Amino acid sequence: MRHNNVLVLFLLASVACGVDIDAIPPITVATPEGDGGGVDAGRTEGGAEGGDSGPDAHADAPEPLRDAAPTIACAPFVSPPDFETAGNWQLRGNALGVAAGGVQVVQLTEDRGAQKGAVWWNAPATAGLQGFDAKLTFSVVNSGIAADGLALAWVASSAVPGVGDTSGNLGICNGDHKSLEGYAVLVDTYRTGSGVRLVRVSDCSTVAAAGSNVVAPLPAGLIDGKQHTLAVSLRPAAFSVTIDATMVLTAGATAAMPSGPVYFGATAATGGFNSKHVAHELAVSTCR
Numbered sequence: 234m235r236h237n238n239v240l241v242l243f244l245l246a247s248v249a250c251g252v253d254i255d256a257i258p259p260i261t262v263a264t265p266e267g268d269g270g271g272v273d274a275g276r277t278e279g280g281a282e283g284g285d286s287g288p289d290a291h292a293d294a295p296e297p298l299r300d301a302a303p304t305i306a307c308a309p310f311v312s313p314p315d316f317e318t319a320g321n322w323q324l325r326g327n328a329l330g331v332a333a334g335g336v337q338v339v340q341l342t343e344d345r346g347a348q349k350g351a352v353w354w355n356a357p358a359t360a361g362l363q364g365f366d367a368k369l370t371f372s373v374v375n376s377g378i379a380a381d382g383l384a385l386a387w388v389a390s391s392a393v394p395g396v397g398d399t400s401g402n403l404g405i406c407n408g409d410h411k412s413l414e415g416y417a418v419l420v421d422t423y424r425t426g427s428g429v430r431l432v433r434v435s436d437c438s439t440v441a442a443a444g445s446n447v448v449a450p451l452p453a454g455l456i457d458g459k460q461h462t463l464a465v466s467l468r469p470a471a472f473s474v475t476i477d478a479t480m481v482l483t484a485g486a487t488a489a490m491p492s493g494p495v496y497f498g499a500t501a502a503t504g505g506f507n508s509k510h511v512a513h514e515l516a517v518s519t520c521r
Contacts, residue, residue: 314368333511333513336513344508352499363521371383371512381506381508382420384417386405389491394496397434401504402502405419416432445484452481462477464476464478467489471484498515
């Protein structure tokens, strides 16, 4: 608008001075780039040219870079998983290395009362783990009422852990572990037991996730003397337990990873009733 006003004033002044307007050459007024001189400035039909202000002006512009999700990589740690090399393992309590079917296994308890036993991989995983995948192959034999069960454990310690108490402690809770930070999945086989659950090794208290205890009923058919597989998977935001490839427990974030160097092992115990608990293999992959 300001260019038009100037032009009008110029023409009026010319008339007042007696200038022949028809002799004045045509005047072209250019709109400066970015001036925005009117709603149609710099625009052609169907889109924007000058100001690139149309809806598709930046359609070909690259998307901004986004931070990639952190990658967690897992690698074998407890390997080989068998018990053929005695120097790889530390036995505690009533645990014994025995031959069975031509291979070496660890008998965690005899079929006798008040037994407790543990087997630990003899080196810890260094601090800073983001998770792990562990598989314990086991068998349970009994001649009466099955008791009390076994556990797959991961415990922070400055040295190879010991053994917990008998009966419902399953050789992992209390005992030598009262002051340790660690966790275990218990497979409680006693008839009034608590099934499969995630606990703290210091006192056997059940761990909660999203306000609910991580507990499940005991699957049928485990007390048959045959080999079964307990698999535990832990990540920062997920936790799961399978037995013989059947999902038993799932949960979100559980905060069940100790902060220090972590030892992995298997334990078992008996009480007033008893079973023979045998560990056949223990394999662990750690994740960072």
